[in-house]
Amino acid sequence: MKIIPKKAAVKKKRPLRKPVAEKSVNSLKKTAWDKGAYAAGCRSVGWFWPKSIDGEPPENIQWERTINVRWAKWFGKHAFRRVPRLSYPLACGRFIRGFCETANIDISSDLLLPTTKSVCCVLTVKNEAATLQAQLNELRRLPFEEIIVVVNGSTDNSYEVARNHPVQATVVHFDSALGYDVGRAVGARMSHSDMILFLDGDMTIRVDLLLPFIYEIEKGADVVLNPISSLLPTFERRDSVSNIKQFLNICLGRRDLHADSLTAVPHALSRRAIEKLGTSVLAVPPVAQERAVRLGLSVVRSPVTVDVITRNRLRKQNVGLGNRVEHLILGDHLEALHELMGNFGPRLHFPDSMRQRHLIEEGADESV
């Protein structure tokens, strides 16, 4: 457990909204669930490693993974609908403390994954050394199976930062820029994990915001989108990119997804999704989304929004490249619609049963 000095505790900003949702979602008896985490951590040690006589831990064990598997099993017993926002980090901390003190070891993570499956993080980076460093520091807090950094077209020290970071990421380097979203496909291709989280190097996302994405997949989803629609303004002030995202979802028969899209990070894919979709299609995210829905994968929105609009990647692009990126994304969605029409015809599931089109060619009954 970290001990926060008093000064820092005073300075710390209070959250704008009080988290009340947690209590209403989970039943009342679960509110004290995190109190048992320390004891559970202690107990977990004995399950696989009866304390040896001299008290020295056995070597050649991946402690992070081991603790995580124990934790995920214990956490899974509570059958939460969502990852409890406040109590989850507390419980993780207690569990780790209990485990480490009993087993007499030390680990670098201070959070644990809500799943026994292996999780991979794919980061695409192009001249983003500063934010990359911060993001990798964040990722170190969770015991990921793999972290894959795809560095492309970088002229700064992004590669060195990724290479030298203690998180021991797998780094792929391309001299030339791969183009939008191709890095995601490259990263996904290299991964062997049960689920993949996609991030961008140009922003730092707090790692606890990623947990709901992972938990949704753990519960059986294949594609988890970042629900940024909730951050959008009223319709009259929306941009054409948001509009076409929403339009594609309506065409897919998924109005409930609003304007959420694989174009936005972070998002998560299950191994099943990767196998069904293939990795190359991830380079054109709307097409991947179209295929995911069409092939019957479970596409859901994460319960927690990661605000990528205000601090943001879009703004940066809109200033410089603006129109060009907009056209790229419009083109991507057109590609998705084109594929959809190839499968279901030009009108998809919006039939025209009323129009007597043949009458346009023929004449009238009578003219007066």
Added chain:
Amino acid sequence: MTNEFNPRDPVAKPKLSVVIPARNESTTIAYVIEEARSVHPESEVIVVVNGATDRTAEIAAQMGAKVIRYSAALGHDVGRSLGAKEARGDIILFLDGDIVISTDLLTPFVQAVENGADVALNKYQGRVNTKNVHNVVLSKRVLNALLSSSELGASSMTTIPHAISRKALRVIGCDNLAIPPKAQAIALTSGLHVAQACFVDVGKVNPKRRKSPDPLSQLIVGDHLEAIHWLFSQSDSRANRSDLGRQRERVRD
């Protein structure tokens, strides 16, 4: 195309043709015709009566309009197509038999075409001050954006009133007027001058649609998809939009 000036007709070629598809509109049709006729001194009014069981056709004929009659219901916007075929004016104004719009509000559409526009649209945008936008409004806006005409917002040939020039009619083709978004796509891609003429609040008078899924809005979304499909047929699967140098060949399955 068969809709050129008909020399057998004794009447001189009118400047304006007003096309009004109507079904059972006997309560409103007389007012619609009256308002429409006052827009321009040299005008003809064409009422396309289809699937009517009341006196709509008789009333229209009494008012001096040219009536084209179909016993079966034509379905949405097909009447526009058939009416436009009969139109002889330089400007064609499209209305609906169930919505009475005063002459003052119709004149700007005709004037816009007289002043050089090929297609003059209603500025009506639908309900936009909301986070939960209607499928129809969204479709209109998306199509305009895809046609690189975001400045038109949700203005669409689906909405009445709108007026087109003879040139626009020739470029678009009468048949395509039955699928208004497709007509709009053709107009915008072939470089016709499409302008917003005037704001007419048709949302207030349109009947409230409560059924879900509302068949009409499903139809209109489908129309927009058809327009996008036409766009594909004219270009490629990205409608000629750049990839910004994506190296897709780097990843193969």
